[in-house]
Amino acid sequence: MHPFSSKPGETVSALGEEKLITRIRRWLGPVSPPAPLGIGDDCAVLAPSKRAQAVTVDPVIYGRHFDDAVPPRAVGAKLLKRNLSDLAAMGAAPVAAVLAITLDPGVRIAWLEQFYRGLASCARAYRLRVIGGDIAQNTGALAASLTLIGRATTPRMLLRTGARAGDHIYTTGTLGGSLLGKHYRFTPRLAEGAWLAARAEVRSMMDISDGIAKDLHSLTPAGARAEIDATAIPISAAAKKMARGDNRPPLVHALCDGEDYELLFTVAAKTNLPAFDKKWRARFPKTPLARIGRFVPLHAPRAPGAIDLAAHHGYEHLAIAR
Amino acid sequence: MHPFSSKPGETVSALGEEKLITRIRRWLGPVSPPAPLGIGDDCAVLAPSKRAQAVTVDPVIYGRHFDDAVPPRAVGAKLLKRNLSDLAAMGAAPVAAVLAITLDPGVRIAWLEQFYRGLASCARAYRLRVIGGDIAQNTGALAASLTLIGRATTPRMLLRTGARAGDHIYTTGTLGGSLLGKHYRFTPRLAEGAWLAARAEVRSMMDISDGIAKDLHSLTPAGARAEIDATAIPISAAAKKMARGDNRPPLVHALCDGEDYELLFTVAAKTNLPAFDKKWRARFPKTPLARIGRFVPLHAPRAPGAIDLAAHHGYEHLAIAR
Incomplete structure (x- = not known):
């Protein structure tokens, strides 16, 4: 699906910020907990953690990480999975994600809905919550950056350093x-x-x-x-x-x-x-x-x-x- | 300062990713701890937290949150301060930030250096670390999104809900x-x-x-x-x-x-x-x-x-x- 439309009624410009956030929360469904544990306050509140935590951030950008040939559901899932792969590389398990999205006003609502539903479906599968986000307008843009917070599954994180000659x-x-x-x-x-x-x-x-x-x-x-x-x-x-x-x-x-x-x-x-x-x-x-x-x-x-x-x-x- | 240059030697395109990351770590200085506590592994490792944590994300976008009239140092500081203001609104204190930046290859190295130095100076003042980030290329773009993690300073976070008639x-x-x-x-x-x-x-x-x-x-x-x-x-x-x-x-x-x-x-x-x-x-x-x-x-x-x-x-x- 091409993410942009020239018909204003089909685009995010027809919604405005508040309605768009309401829609996003609906698309995310149970993956989006009520404030203060999720979207709706100045910050999201995250529980204390006895284990060390792992933090990573990766984006998806139109024309760079996806194009019209990638279904928008898959784009949403890819954004999360890129970050999950970084957690996997530490031996950590996912806890919570925050999502910053930058949109041209001409982005299709239908594209965005599928993007968020794909992200939500993936978040459910990996048992993490989407606890916060930001939407900003930028002409010509369609980019999303996801920060993922995880926790260690064992007393250590597995790092890039540690190998020795002979290994x-x-x-x-x-x-x-x-x-x-x-x-x-x-x-x-x-x-x-x-x-x-x-x-x-x-x-x-x-x-x-x-x-x-x-x-x-x-x-x-x-x-x-x-x-x-x-x-x-x-x-x-x-x-x-x-x-x-x-x-x-x-x-x-x-x-x-x-x-x-x-x-x-x-x-x-x-x-x-x-x-x-x-x-x-x-x-x-x-x-x-x-x-x-x-x-x-x-x-x-x-x-x-x-x-x-x-x-x-x-x-x-x-x-x-x- | 105008962030873009038509002279390739002055721009990030002259550096490539690895050299750019090396520069960024130098510009951030002591605010950027060595991996795994900072940039350089698949994730950054964040210490366990006995207190509840607060997470927020906000961007700065060229033409939207700043223009050529705002000094790049101030843009970097603004990005962090926008997020610090969200932590302040919960009564939380900052701990760590991750930064995702999207750049046109024609962005001036000199602009970017001042941006990161301004961010670093502000991070020092508020005693937080920049523990991770991502750099992605996107034609025409100059946008940065910062996720800030904080911790409660008291047993409660102060939420938006809680007022009653008469207050x-x-x-x-x-x-x-x-x-x-x-x-x-x-x-x-x-x-x-x-x-x-x-x-x-x-x-x-x-x-x-x-x-x-x-x-x-x-x-x-x-x-x-x-x-x-x-x-x-x-x-x-x-x-x-x-x-x-x-x-x-x-x-x-x-x-x-x-x-x-x-x-x-x-x-x-x-x-x-x-x-x-x-x-x-x-x-x-x-x-x-x-x-x-x-x-x-x-x-x-x-x-x-x-x-x-x-x-x-x-x-x-x-x-x-x-």
């Missing part, structure tokens, strides 16, 4: 070609993230948003480099399909495409890997798991078949104008 | 004409808000963002109406100045202009008002306090000199296209 590198799912649909149809790996955070042999974790060629640097400890086995990379069917269209190898798509929303994590060198893999398969029989390599000392000779990650680049957000 | 209505400061400069030069009433939240006779509170003609409805209990004494409204010098320019009465500016960022609160009917006022003056000798009226039963006859608030309208955010 093994794992990824969930399959990689590449997200633009063909996964970028909004993905399932954030919350259960997997919490399970991993509870296992002492797992030392660091992140979600893959810009391709592992770029993201893996964030996990790499000082004095080490990632030795990645090209044959172990779980290449998605979508990466292969895209490769047929653009003549870039499927492996390059798997390494460099953005928006995989999979978990990338490291396991201590001495771990019994077959036992680890077996526990994973017992708990997550439907989530693929691949051991793709390990960290080696910086000047260790390159193994045959190993990928030179420095030759690849992940997704660069602000590179367009260069 | 007195107070406002801090002076009202109207904010566009002449106060809209970014104001001081959020955090100390005043916390002091009021600690006093049992204060029953409800909000900050004035859209003019009391509109905002007062949010405090009005069912079965009551606000009886406001026109002569008691603290009209600002700016409201009088604007009135000379546009021939609307100063009182109308005081009632209807947006962005006052003052506290509007109610005090229980039986309170010893002279004693209350005296305590206020002892604690906040520089913050004007005005008792502007009280809530009366809905069908009580209108007092002579009372304002009919229904005849006035506050600032309406999405009304432009109607």
Whole structure:
């Protein structure tokens, strides 16, 4: 659905702020608790938390994170799931979200309704509340930014730091070609993230948003480099399909495409890997798991078949104008 | 300063994402703690909280909340202060902020640096940390949305609900004409808000963002109406100045202009008002306090000199296209 309409009666300009907020609360339904726990006071009141909390923020912008081909329900869900994936990467569980939206007055009410209903449906599925928000007008704009607050599911959060030379590198799912649909149809790996955070042999974790060629640097400890086995990379069917269209190898798509929303994590060198893999398969029989390599000392000779990650680049957000 | 430049070397497009984030962290300085407490991991880790927490979100948008006449440092400070004013209205104290910014690639680095430095300076003054953020590119855009997390300073938060017929209505400061400069030069009433939240006779509170003609409805209990004494409204010098320019009465500016960022609160009917006022003056000798009226039963006859608030309208955010 195209989000804009030239018929004023179909657009948010026909509502004004108060009526629009009333509608939004209706579209959100039970996901939107009454004030002061939700929308309607100067702030939303959030309960005390005995556990450490995790906070993240990510937007969706028309023309950038979605276009007319993505159903508005899926746009709302994507906005929340992008942030849920960040919580998953810490091993945290979602609690509450606040949503700031910037709208052209010509945005269709029907588009916005589906956007909020998709967001609400996803929030119900992951048991979190939408506790606050802001609506602002801006000519030509359709952008929403969601801040998500979660809490630790175990005594620790799983950070990007913590890996050591010798540690093994794992990824969930399959990689590449997200633009063909996964970028909004993905399932954030919350259960997997919490399970991993509870296992002492797992030392660091992140979600893959810009391709592992770029993201893996964030996990790499000082004095080490990632030795990645090209044959172990779980290449998605979508990466292969895209490769047929653009003549870039499927492996390059798997390494460099953005928006995989999979978990990338490291396991201590001495771990019994077959036992680890077996526990994973017992708990997550439907989530693929691949051991793709390990960290080696910086000047260790390159193994045959190993990928030179420095030759690849992940997704660069602000590179367009260069 | 005009935020955009046609010389690519002066703009964020010359930096790319990673370098831009490095700069932003430098501009924020000590206000930006190292990961995982701040920018640099998938989420920021926020400490457990024994007290109830307050969450709010507000944006600044170019052409809407600021223009070339507002120094970029002041824009950064305004973004934070708008949110601080919402915390003040609950009697809460700030803890941490996350910032989502949407940029055209042609935004000047120099503008952005001053924006972040202004935000950082304000964050230092109010002792909060900027713990996370997101940068996204969007053609033609310059907008930032800040989510602020605070904690209660007393066992209760002061809500918009709670007033009863008979209760007195107070406002801090002076009202109207904010566009002449106060809209970014104001001081959020955090100390005043916390002091009021600690006093049992204060029953409800909000900050004035859209003019009391509109905002007062949010405090009005069912079965009551606000009886406001026109002569008691603290009209600002700016409201009088604007009135000379546009021939609307100063009182109308005081009632209807947006962005006052003052506290509007109610005090229980039986309170010893002279004693209350005296305590206020002892604690906040520089913050004007005005008792502007009280809530009366809905069908009580209108007092002579009372304002009919229904005849006035506050600032309406999405009304432009109607």
